[in-house]
Amino acid sequence: MNFDEIQSRSRELFKIEANDLLAELEAALLELESTPEDAAILNRVFRVMHTLKGSGATSGFQDLSSFLHHVEDVFNAAREGRLSVTSELIDLTLKIGDSIRRYLAAPAATAAAVLTAEKPTLDALLAFMPGAEKVEKVIVSSNRLRVRFLPHSHLFQTGNDPGMFLDDLRKLGPCAIEVLDHNLPALDKLDAETCYLGWNIEFTAPVKEDAIREIFQFIDGDCDLEIKPLVDVPEPDSGSEWCISFSVTDKHLETPAVLQSLWTELGRLGPVTTQSQPPGGAALPGTWEIRLTTTASRNDIADAFAFMPGCDLKIKAARPAAPNPGATTTETTQETKPAAKDNIRASAIKAAAATSDTLRVSSERLDRLVNLIGELVILKSVVTASCELHPEIPPELHAASETLQSLTTQLRDEVLNIRMMQIGQTFSKFRRLARDLSRDLGKEVDLVLEGSETEMDKTILDRLNDPLVHLVRNSLDHGLETPAERIAAGKTPNGKLRLSAHQKGDRVIITVSDDGRGLDPVRIRAKAIQQGLLAEDAQITDTELFQFVLLPGFSTAKNVSALSGRGVGLDVVKRTIDQLRGRIELHSTLGKGAEFRLSLPLTLAIIDGLMVGVGKDRYILPLSLAREAIDLPAGHQSGSNRRNLVSIRGEFIPYLRIRDIFDYGTPPPNLRERVVIMELEQTKLGLVVDEVFGNHQTVIKSLGWIAPSAPVFSGATVLGDGRVALIIDIPALSFYAEKNPTPTARPTDAKVA
Amino acid sequence: MSKTIIAVDDSMSIRETVKMTLQTVGYKVLTAEDGARGLQACQQVKADLVITDLNMPNVDGITLITQLRALPQYRFTPILMLTTESNDEKKNAGKRAGATGWIVKPFDPARFLAVVQKVCPPV
Numbered sequence: 001m002n003f004d005e006i007q008s009r010s011r012e013l014f015k016i017e018a019n020d021l022l023a024e025l026e027a028a029l030l031e032l033e034s035t036p037e038d039a040a041i042l043n044r045v046f047r048v049m050h051t052l053k054g055s056g057a058t059s060g061f062q063d064l065s066s067f068l069h070h071v072e073d074v075f076n077a078a079r080e081g082r083l084s085v086t087s088e089l090i091d092l093t094l095k096i097g098d099s100i101r102r103y104l105a106a107p108a109a110t111a112a113a114v115l116t117a118e119k120p121t122l123d124a125l126l127a128f129m130p131g132a133e134k135v136e137k138v139i140v141s142s143n144r145l146r147v148r149f150l151p152h153s154h155l156f157q158t159g160n161d162p163g164m165f166l167d168d169l170r171k172l173g174p175c176a177i178e179v180l181d182h183n184l185p186a187l188d189k190l191d192a193e194t195c196y197l198g199w200n201i202e203f204t205a206p207v208k209e210d211a212i213r214e215i216f217q218f219i220d221g222d223c224d225l226e227i228k229p230l231v232d233v234p235e236p237d238s239g240s241e242w243c244i245s246f247s248v249t250d251k252h253l254e255t256p257a258v259l260q261s262l263w264t265e266l267g268r269l270g271p272v273t274t275q276s277q278p279p280g281g282a283a284l285p286g287t288w289e290i291r292l293t294t295t296a297s298r299n300d301i302a303d304a305f306a307f308m309p310g311c312d313l314k315i316k317a318a319r320p321a322a323p324n325p326g327a328t329t330t331e332t333t334q335e336t337k338p339a340a341k342d343n344i345r346a347s348a349i350k351a352a353a354a355t356s357d358t359l360r361v362s363s364e365r366l367d368r369l370v371n372l373i374g375e376l377v378i379l380k381s382v383v384t385a386s387c388e389l390h391p392e393i394p395p396e397l398h399a400a401s402e403t404l405q406s407l408t409t410q411l412r413d414e415v416l417n418i419r420m421m422q423i424g425q426t427f428s429k430f431r432r433l434a435r436d437l438s439r440d441l442g443k444e445v446d447l448v449l450e451g452s453e454t455e456m457d458k459t460i461l462d463r464l465n466d467p468l469v470h471l472v473r474n475s476l477d478h479g480l481e482t483p484a485e486r487i488a489a490g491k492t493p494n495g496k497l498r499l500s501a502h503q504k505g506d507r508v509i510i511t512v513s514d515d516g517r518g519l520d521p522v523r524i525r526a527k528a529i530q531q532g533l534l535a536e537d538a539q540i541t542d543t544e545l546f547q548f549v550l551l552p553g554f555s556t557a558k559n560v561s562a563l564s565g566r567g568v569g570l571d572v573v574k575r576t577i578d579q580l581r582g583r584i585e586l587h588s589t590l591g592k593g594a595e596f597r598l599s600l601p602l603t604l605a606i607i608d609g610l611m612v613g614v615g616k617d618r619y620i621l622p623l624s625l626a627r628e629a630i631d632l633p634a635g636h637q638s639g640s641n642r643r644n645l646v647s648i649r650g651e652f653i654p655y656l657r658i659r660d661i662f663d664y665g666t667p668p669p670n671l672r673e674r675v676v677i678m679e680l681e682q683t684k685l686g687l688v689v690d691e692v693f694g695n696h697q698t699v700i701k702s703l704g705w706i707a708p709s710a711p712v713f714s715g716a717t718v719l720g721d722g723r724v725a726l727i728i729d730i731p732a733l734s735f736y737a738e739k740n741p742t743p744t745a746r747p748t749d750a751k752v753a
Numbered sequence: 754m755s756k757t758i759i760a761v762d763d764s765m766s767i768r769e770t771v772k773m774t775l776q777t778v779g780y781k782v783l784t785a786e787d788g789a790r791g792l793q794a795c796q797q798v799k800a801d802l803v804i805t806d807l808n809m810p811n812v813d814g815i816t817l818i819t820q821l822r823a824l825p826q827y828r829f830t831p832i833l834m835l836t837t838e839s840n841d842e843k844k845n846a847g848k849r850a851g852a853t854g855w856i857v858k859p860f861d862p863a864r865f866l867a868v869v870q871k872v873c874p875p876v
Contacts, residue, residue: 157822159831159853164871193828218854218872 014055015104016360021048022097023425029090029097030431036085045093046075052100064103067115067122071096074125082130092125094432145207148226148306150180150198151219157193160219166199168215173205182261182307228299241318242301245289246311253285258307265304270294291318363458366419370605373408373415374699377606378718380408381697385720409697416603421461423501423510424452429465430472430499437476444483444493445476450500456508457603460580464510464600467573471512471596472497474570479516479594489591491515506602506624513595519588521545527554546586550574580604581714583731601714609698609717611725612676613691614658615666618725620698620717621687625678625730629692632673646675646686653677655686656737658728678730685734698727712736756801756873757781761791761817762835763809767858771804774862779875788812792820795827802873803832804856807843815843815850822851831872835860 028044035041049072057065071093077083099118103111147169151162166177180198184190209227216225252258266272273291292301298315305313387393387401427449438445456464480486480495487493496515501508521542528534528548548554552571577584582600601607609620610629632655633646645652655675659668668690675686700715707713714729758780760771765786772782783798785791789812791805803821807814814834821827831853836844844855856868 156829158848158851159829159872161831161872164874167874168871221848 011060014061017055018052018100018104021052022101023429024048025052025097026094026432027428029093030435032085033087033090033435039079042075042079042085046072046079049075063112063115064100067118068100070122070126074129077129083128086128089125089128092121094436095121096125144205144229145203145209145212146228147201147203147212148198148224148228148303149201149216150224150306151195152222152224153194153196155195155219155222158219158222160222162195162197162199165215165219166201169201169212172207172211172215173203175201175203177201180307182257183255184257185255240295241291241293242298243289243291243316243318244301244314245287246305246308246313247287248285248308248311250285252308252311261307262304266290266292266301269296269300269304287312363419367459369415370419373412374606377408377412377697377699378720380404381720382722383720412606412697416457416605419458419603419605420455421458422452423454423456423461423508424449426461426465426468427452427499427501430468433469433472434476434497437473438480438495441476442482443476443480443495445480445495445497448496448498448500450498451502454501454503454508455602456501456600457605459604460600460602463576463580464598467576467598468499468510468512470569470573472499475512475514475516475594475596479514479518481516503602504599506607506622508600508602510598510600511595512598513593515593518590518592518594519546519549519586520590521588524548543585543587546588549586550584581729605700607698607700607727609696609727610676611693611696611719612658612674612687612689613693614662614689615664615669618693618719618723619658619689620696620725620727621676621678622727622730623695625680627677627679627684629674629676632675632688648677651684653684653686655688656733657688659688659690661733661737661740680731680734685730687728687730687733696725698725700727754876755779755781756875757783757798758802758804758869758873759783759785759791759794759798759800760804761785761788761794761809761814762804762806763787764806767806767835770862771865774865775869778866778870780869780873788814788817788820791817795821796824799826800830802869803827803830804835804869805832806835807847815846818847818850818852833868833872 025045025048028041028048032038032041032045049068053065053068053072056062056068074083074089075093078085078089083089096118099114099121103114106114149162149165151160155162169175169177178200180200181196183198184196190196212227213225216223248259263272270293273293294301301315302313305311383401384405387398430449431447434445434447475497480497481489481491483493486495498511498513500513501510503509524545525534528545529536531554533548533551533554534540534545550570550573554571574584577598577600580600581604582598585597585599586594587597588594608623610623610626612619612621628648630648644655644657646655647653657673659666670690673688673690674692675688676692678685678687696717696719698717701717703710703713703716707715712729712733713726714732715727716724717727719725758775760768760775760782761784762768762771763786768784768786772784775782783794783800785794787809788805791803792812794800795803803817805814805817812820818832818834821830821832832851834844834847834852834855835858836847836855837858847855853872854868856865
């Protein structure tokens with residue numbers, strides 16, 4: 001892999017990462033809007049910005065990185081309490097998030113233009129920054145720096161000369177350079193090739209820290225470099241007493257200059273009183289404790305110990321002797337801060353651990369795996385079928401075949417589970433949509449998300465996005481009223497939009513409901529009659545009537561005021577849901593609200609089926625809907641009964657005879673037909689077949705171009721013996737039977753239950 | 754007397770660019786096209802600065818730096834390596850071998866000269 005390839009790969013990886021980060025950003029921003037004071041969320045926003053910026057630069061998106069740098073500044077200011085988070089600020093940031101998405105999606109040639117176009121948004125955002133002058137001042141005051149430069153002893157061996165760094169520092173601005181010669185040994189012990197010296201450099205004018213670091217970049221790792229602002233942090237004022245303990249080792253004592261310089265440095269800070277090991281006495285290794293009264297800061301004290309590495313330094317404000325309360329306060333803050341930091345770090349580690357548990361695999365590979373499992377399941381039925389056909393094969397082969405069966409089932413479930421994703425991610429996108437749209441429309445809406453943890457096959461979930469967007473848009477736009485209208489109608493000013501999901505058997509039910517105007521059945525009926533879709537005297541339920549709204553071009557007319565616009569695009573929704581083998585229903589009460597109810601299969605790949613036979617053909621019924629199979633009682637034989645109701649434990653259940661619906665034209669071969677009772681969402685339905693064979697793991701194959709003309713089949717599958725079995729879509733079959741009554745299956749009967 | 758710099762690089766264009774750039778400010782420049790010839794040149798003439806590419810045929814830059822540091826007259830002589838920005842690993846290997854610093858390729862002449870003058874100030 002050459003450099004260019006690495007870079008382009010890195011860019012691709014960043015795009016993937018960035019999309020996740022942008023989703024996270026959006027979620028955090030929306031949360032922040034409701035709790036603008038929440039520091040944790042603000043930190044989250046900042047962290048996302050920071051990661052985007054950093055990874056962007058590394059992956060070759062320098063323009064994005066510098067763009068984000070400004071945005072990060074704004075949120076850093078917010079984090080530091082220098083500006084407050086407002087809706088407008090969040091608005092602008094959301095917009096910027098959108099533009100980054102566009103930027104990442106744009107071809108390289110035009111990507112930069114996307115960011116340039118977003119400059120006004122950025123400027124508007126930067127206007128939130130506290131006054132530029134003030135910022136400048138802050139920078140100035142913090143930019144008087146003190147540099148401590150301690151070359152490692154081997155520096156000369158790298159061909160570097162400390163002098164050249166000092167020369168470069170001088171070029172940056174006026175500074176005072178002080179040599180630190182505490183480590184310089186006596187002349188007879190001096191090795192001319194070793195570097196003993198260190199330097200303190202204090203800049204008297206503002207200097208950028210980066211510029212200093214750049215000077216030292218060649219010897220990064222060959223020296224200790226400490227750069228600190230010269231700003232005097234207010235610490236305990238004159239004469240605070242500090243209790244300092246540190247351990248002295250033999251090594252420290254080897255070079256007398258070490259201790260000497262320590263006493264000198266401390267002496268400069270203030271009067272030292274020792275509790276152990278007086279400076280004049282014979283120095284012994286061990287833990288020493290001294291008291292120092294000084295105006296200097298904790299950092300300054302620590303600096304005095306710079307030449308005693310590993311001395312286990314502890315600096316505390318001497319509590320009992322503290323002359324002012326400032327000392328104790330300082331101590332508490334100093335102690336709590338690291339603890340808070342630790343917490344943050346701990347949670348960061350936790351978060352990192354959580355993410356590292358997962359593995360990113362392209363869904364394409366997963367699809368291939370699912371297809372292979374499908375083939376394996378078919379092969380398994382071939383094996384099982386042949387074993388049953390040949391009783392003479394050895395028993396161990398039978399046993400193996402059974403094990404194979406159970407293993408394939410487990411494997412299938414595991415693999416399908418991988419593709420299962422929580423619907424929450426899809427749902428949470430609607431927070432943004434609902435927020436933006438309701439603002440544009442001047443409406444107030446409370447979005448309620450329910451059942452976010454419901455899982456669905458990713459392939460379905462992905463294609464569900466657009467229909468849901470349509471439905472949410474539709475509800476917000478046409479369903480919900482403006483606050484004024486709502487108050488006039490005696491409702492709360494805030495409309496309610498509910499997105500909910502739950503699993504029912506092998507299907508997931510998703511509803512999008514609002515408490516808005518609702519649909520007007522009278523007007524829809526008139527419209528349907530006018531368009532010649534409905535007979536004037538037709539008796540249909542409201543639910544059936546509302547289905548018209550889903551027809552292409554049904555509700556374009558403006559005069560259908562209560563549902564103006566409803567139906568535009570809804571045909572697209574219906575088409576997509578149909579393709580997914582789903583169903584869509586509308587429920588509504590005029591003036592109270594409307595509900596779109598989607599019923600979708602859990603997965604498109606493999607289902608548990610019940611294999612039944614009619615004549616020589618095999619059909620698959622969804623096992624999840626099957627409740628029981630019984631013999632069709634005498635007197636219900638084909639053609640002999642026109643009511644098509646079967647009584648089971650006192651309950652009358654309508655039934656359909658597949659032989660009749662599919663027009664076999666021959667009588668059933670058996671004396672006794674079987675009826676399989678299927679439980680639909682609100683009704684039960686019996687299906688009369690010749691034979692019931694039992695469970696069959698069904699790999700769903702699409703019917704391809706035949707599918708649109710065969711709506712009663714949701715697909716086909718290949719059986720163990722190579723035959724094809726059609727999979728019956730029960731609700732579709734029931735619907736079909738109603739519309740195409742056969743002599744023995746009349747629609748009125750089917751509707752009794 | 755002007756200072757002498759030995760530039761070692763297998764790319765003719767880079768050798769020439771380096772040479773021309775350095776000559777503009779009065780350095781005396783010798784060039785070599787790989788590590789082996791670079792070492793030879795350094796033994797014949799004591800350079801005040803050695804600039805070397807890292808990836809070279811025969812003897813590479815890291816080896817050259819190691820060999821130079823083993824010579825008494827080159828123990829403290831500044832040695833700059835020419836590297837590509839992405840190559841942190843190489844950079845560190847060079848530093849371990851005793852390189853003084855590095856110049857990132859591609860470089861612009863002004864920046865190049867600034868680094869050279871830092872480690873080898875013209876007299």
